[in-house]
Amino acid sequence: MREAASAVREQGRRECAPAPDAAALWQTASHRRTGVRTAALVIIAVVVACVAIHLAAPFLIPLAVSLVICYALAPVVDRLERWHVMRPVGAALVVLLLLASGGAAVDQLWNGAEALLAQLPAAVEKIRLRIALTRSDVPDTLTHVQRTANELQKLAGTAAPAPASPSPQPAPPPAPTLDWRSILLMGTTSALGGAVQLASIVFLTYFLLAAGDLFRRKLVHLVGPPLARQKAALEVLNHIHELNQRYLAVVAFVNVGVGICTAVGLALLGLEHAAIWGVAIAVLHFIPYLGAAVIVGAVALAGYLQFGTAQMALIAAAIPLAASVLIGVLLQAALLGRAARMNATIVFIALLFWGTLWGAWGLLLAMPIMVAIKSICDRVEPLASIGQFLGDDERAVWR
Numbered sequence: 075m076r077e078a079a080s081a082v083r084e085q086g087r088r089e090c091a092p093a094p095d096a097a098a099l100w101q102t103a104s105h106r107r108t109g110v111r112t113a114a115l116v117i118i119a120v121v122v123a124c125v126a127i128h129l130a131a132p133f134l135i136p137l138a139v140s141l142v143i144c145y146a147l148a149p150v151v152d153r154l155e156r157w158h159v160m161r162p163v164g165a166a167l168v169v170l171l172l173l174a175s176g177g178a179a180v181d182q183l184w185n186g187a188e189a190l191l192a193q194l195p196a197a198v199e200k201i202r203l204r205i206a207l208t209r210s211d212v213p214d215t216l217t218h219v220q221r222t223a224n225e226l227q228k229l230a231g232t233a234a235p236a237p238a239s240p241s242p243q244p245a246p247p248p249a250p251t252l253d254w255r256s257i258l259l260m261g262t263t264s265a266l267g268g269a270v271q272l273a274s275i276v277f278l279t280y281f282l283l284a285a286g287d288l289f290r291r292k293l294v295h296l297v298g299p300p301l302a303r304q305k306a307a308l309e310v311l312n313h314i315h316e317l318n319q320r321y322l323a324v325v326a327f328v329n330v331g332v333g334i335c336t337a338v339g340l341a342l343l344g345l346e347h348a349a350i351w352g353v354a355i356a357v358l359h360f361i362p363y364l365g366a367a368v369i370v371g372a373v374a375l376a377g378y379l380q381f382g383t384a385q386m387a388l389i390a391a392a393i394p395l396a397a398s399v400l401i402g403v404l405l406q407a408a409l410l411g412r413a414a415r416m417n418a419t420i421v422f423i424a425l426l427f428w429g430t431l432w433g434a435w436g437l438l439l440a441m442p443i444m445v446a447i448k449s450i451c452d453r454v455e456p457l458a459s460i461g462q463f464l465g466d467d468e469r470a471v472w473r
Contacts, residue, residue: 128431135435136271140278142442145318146326147172151283165283169276179357182350290315310453317449318442325441328406329359332397336369339393343386345377355394359402361437362421366398416444420464 127134147168154164282289290311297307337352345351351373358365370391377390416424424444428436444464451461 124431131432131435132271135432135439136274136278138439138443139275139435140282142318142322142439143172143275143279144282145315145442146322147279147283148286148315149319149323151286161286162284165280168283169280173276179353182353183357306453310450313453314446314449318445321445322442324406324409325360328402328409329356331401331405332356332359332366332394335397335401336394339397340373340390343377343390343393344380345373345390346380347376351376351394355398359398360441362425362441364425364437366394366402370395370398416441416448416464420444 150168151161151164154167155161159167290308293311294304294308297304333352333356336355337348340348340351351369354372355366355369358369373394374387374391378384378387381387381390421441421444424440425437428440428443430436432439448461448464451457451464
C-alpha cells in the first residue's frame with residue numbers, strides 16, 4: 075500500500091510540474107544557430123582575407139618592407155635633423171648609404187654562393203667516395219673507389235691522359251655551363267617585376283623617412299572625434315612605432331654580433347670565405363630559426379669540402395649554431411622587453427603562414443608584422459586576450 079501511495083504521489087507531481095517554456099527552448103536553439111552562423115562567417119572572412127592578401131602581394135610587400143626599413147632608419151634621420159640637416163636631405167643620405175651597403179653585401183654573398191656552387195660536384199664525389207669506403211657489403215668496392223678517385227682528379231684538372239686506343243674515341247662533350255643570357259631573357263618578366271618592386275621600396279622608404287610623423291598625425295585625424303578616441307589611436311600608433319624600433323634595433327645588433335662571432339670562429343678554424351659566412355648569417359638571421367638552420371647546413375657542407383672529414387664539418391657547423399643559440403636566442407630574449415617577446419610556437423606558425431602567402435618576403439616580414447599585431451592587441455582592451463596568447467608571458471599584458 076505504501077508503495078502504491080508513493081507511486082500515486084510521484085505521478086501527481088509529474089502532472090503538476092510546469093511544462094518547459096517553449097520560448098526558452100526557442101531562444102536556446104536560436105543562440106546555437108547564431109553561434110554556428112557566426113563561426114561560419116568568421117571562417118569565410120579569414121579565407122577571403124588570406125586570398126586578398128596573397129593577390130595583393132605586389133602592392134603590400136613593397137609597402138610592408140618600406141615600413142620596416144623606415145622604422146629601422148627613422149632614428150638616424152631624426153638624429154641628422156637634430157644636427158640641423160634638413161629631413162629630406164638626411165633621408166636621401168641614409169637611403170643612399172643603405173643602397174651602397176646592401177649592394178656590397180649582395181656582391182659578397184653572390185661571390186660566396188658561386189664559389190660554393192662550383193664545389194658542389196666535388197662534394198658529391200667526396201660523399202660517394204666516403205659511402206663506398208664505409209660500405210663493406212659491396213664486392214667491387216675497390217673498383218668503385220678507383221673510379222671515384224679518377225672522377226675527382228678530372229674535376230680537379232689533374233687527371234692523367236687516357237692511353238692511346240687503336241680506334242679513335244669521340245671527343246668528350248663539353249662541360250655544361252649556365253647560359254646567363256637565356257636565363258635573363260626567359261625571366262625577363264619576373265626580373266622586371268623585381269626591379270619595379272625594388273624601385274618602389276626605395277622611393278617609398280625615402281618618402282616615409284622624409285615625411286616623418288606626418289602620416290601618424292593624418293591617421294589620428296582620420297579616426298575623428300571624440301578627443302578620447304584620437305588620444306587612444308595616437309597612443310596605439312606611438313606604441314607600435316616605439317616597439318618596432320626597439321625590436322628592429324635589438325635584432326640588428328644581435329645579428330651583427332652573430333655574424334662577427336661566426337666569421338671570427340670560422341676564420342680561426344681555417345675555413346675559407348669566413349667573412350662571407352658571417353655576412354650571410356647576419357642577413358638570414360632575420361628569419362627566426364630557418365635562417366640559422368640554412369647557414370649551419372651550408373657551413374657543414376663547406377667544412378666537409380675543405381677539410382674532408384665529418385668531424386671538421388661538425389666543428390665548423392657548431393660555430394654558427396653556438397653563436398645563433400647563445401647570442402641570437404638568449405641575448406635577444408634578454409634585450410627585448412616583455413611586450414616584444416613572442417611565443418615560439420606562434421613564431422613558427424607565423425613563418426609558415428606568411429611564407430606560404432608571400433614566399434621569401436613573407437619569411438623576412440613575418441616577425442615585424444606579428445610584433446605590430448601584438449602591440450595593437452596589447453593596447454586595445456577587447457583584444458588583450460589575443461595579445462596574451464601571442465606573447466610568452468602568462469600574465470595579462472594589457473595596461
